[in-house]
Amino acid sequence: MSLFKSRGTKRDGEVDFSRLPRHVAIIMDGNGRWAKRRGLPRTAGHAAGAETFRTIATYCKDIGLEYLTVYAFSTENWKRPAEEVSAIMDLLKKYLLEAIGKMERDRVKMKFLGDLSPLSKELCALCRKTEEISTHYEGCQVNICLNYGGRDEIVQAVRALAAECAAGQRNAASLTEEDVCAHLYSAGIPDPDLVIRPSGELRLSNFLPWQSAYAEFYFTDVLWPDFSKRELNRALADFQSRSRRFGGV
Numbered sequence: 001m002s003l004f005k006s007r008g009t010k011r012d013g014e015v016d017f018s019r020l021p022r023h024v025a026i027i028m029d030g031n032g033r034w035a036k037r038r039g040l041p042r043t044a045g046h047a048a049g050a051e052t053f054r055t056i057a058t059y060c061k062d063i064g065l066e067y068l069t070v071y072a073f074s075t076e077n078w079k080r081p082a083e084e085v086s087a088i089m090d091l092l093k094k095y096l097l098e099a100i101g102k103m104e105r106d107r108v109k110m111k112f113l114g115d116l117s118p119l120s121k122e123l124c125a126l127c128r129k130t131e132e133i134s135t136h137y138e139g140c141q142v143n144i145c146l147n148y149g150g151r152d153e154i155v156q157a158v159r160a161l162a163a164e165c166a167a168g169q170r171n172a173a174s175l176t177e178e179d180v181c182a183h184l185y186s187a188g189i190p191d192p193d194l195v196i197r198p199s200g201e202l203r204l205s206n207f208l209p210w211q212s213a214y215a216e217f218y219f220t221d222v223l224w225p226d227f228s229k230r231e232l233n234r235a236l237a238d239f240q241s242r243s244r245r246f247g248g249v
Helices: 031-037 042-063 075-079 082-106 121-134 150-166 177-181 229-240
Strands: 023-027 067-074 109-113 141-148 194-197 216-220
Touching (some): 042 229, 067 075, 075 082, 109 121, 194 229
Parallel strands (some): 023 067, 023 194, 109 141
16 A cells, blocks of 8 residues: 655546546545635635545546545544534534535535534434435435444444344354445445545544555545645656556565
C-alpha cells in the first residue's frame, strides 16, 4: 500500500478518463481550519465544504466514475460542540431537500452507510427517501458515510454473523471474507481503489478500514473547502501512475 503526500505534481490534469478507478473514497477534512484561517466560525467552513462536495460529486458523475464514497460524519464527531453538530445536520437536511428536488435531472444514486438511528426522525426519513428515489438510476453512486465508524461497522457485522451461527444458520468454522463483506454497510459495493484525504493529515481516522485493505492513498495539504476538480484530477493522474500488484510480483 503506497502513500503519497502531494504538494503539487507535474501530472496536473493528465488523466486518462478511459481508465478511471472504479471507486474513489474521500475523507472530507479541513472545514474547521479553513474557517479559522479566515476568521470565520467553524459552521462557515462546513457550509463551504458542503458546496465543495456538491461540485465534486457532480464532477464524478460527469466523468463517468462508478462510485464515490465520502466521510460526512463519524461516530466520534458527536463529541464536537452541540452547535457545530446541529449545523452539520442542518446542512445535510438542506442538501437532501435540494437533492430530492433535482434527482430526476441529476440522476445520481445515493446511499447512506452508517448507523442512522441516532439521527432525527425527519433526517432519517429524508435519507431513506433519497435512497428509495434513486434505486432505479444508473451511473454514479454516491455513498455518504453518516454516523459511520469503521470499527463499529466491523463489530456490527461480527455480531450479526455470531447470531446466525448461534441460530444454526451458519457454521463458524466455514466463515469467509465474503461472509463478513455481506454484513458490512457497504455490502454489494466494490472496495475503493483510491482513498483521498485533504487537509495534510496522514491517517484513515476509522474510515473504511476493512474496505481499504488494498486501496491506494493520496494525501494533500489542500483543505476540503478548497478541494477542486483540478485537485481531484491530480489524485486520479497519480493513481494511474502506480502499479497495483495486490501482493503479486
